[in-house]
Amino acid sequence: MLFGDEHVRKYRETGGEVGHDWQGVSTLLLTTTGRRSGRERTTPLIYRRDGADHVIVASAGGQPGHPAWYHNLSTDPEVTVQVKDDRFPARARTATEEEKARLWPRMAEVWPDYDEYQTKTDRPIPVVILERRD
Template sequence: MPKPPPPDSPFWKVFGVMTKLNTAAFRATRGKVGGRFGKADILLLHHVGAKSGKSRVAPLIYLPDGDDLVLVASKGGSDRHPGWFHNLRANPDTEVELRGERRRVHARVATDEERERYWPRLVAIYKPYDDYQGYTQRRIPLVVLEPRV
């Protein structure tokens, strides 16, 4: 199995540009463009840099589960967690943008039982998640975004 690109590779620079374009298209069309990736729905996750304090937005695949939204904390199979995961650990209360709607949410890591229930459903909507897990010895966490009360 091929290794993922290193964090400073041109791949991740292009990925950053594509992320900005997707975010702009998503907002301009209220999710009609940039709101799906294959079979998967996309949301815009707002988070604040744990070290920088800067506001950031990340378009991410999610799995709806009732009022909860489930995310996979993997950086394309990299052996490190993505920045948004670390930021949510530092500040779990945040907002997401769905198609034409903003929600305040609270992030938490899924329990083992939830992970067992969600993982097959996540792989069904985005098959590379299964490959990502094969790239690393660590267990990729799942993040549950619950409505903030």
């Protein structure tokens, strides 16, 4: 998570004018459905475009386990994404090994800490592709 609930609130209030650009990177809001609670959960995440898709990384800062949002979308891949003032439904999926081999360096170019995070954990950090579903 970047700066949490405050980031989400300001992003939504301003249509991304505050919050989309964060520490030199672009962020989106990912809303998943809690796998246990059934409640919507929104997380600000660094992203990069790949054609029509948006790409995010389930790094959790290199923690041993996947972030909660990744577990949520693994249970229910139908998510909502907000990029600036554009809010849309999407289907989330974990990149294949071939896709990850291509996308990981592109994501690490945007946020070099991803490479460091991978050295901190034994789990393979997933790359997630968000496919717009309008």
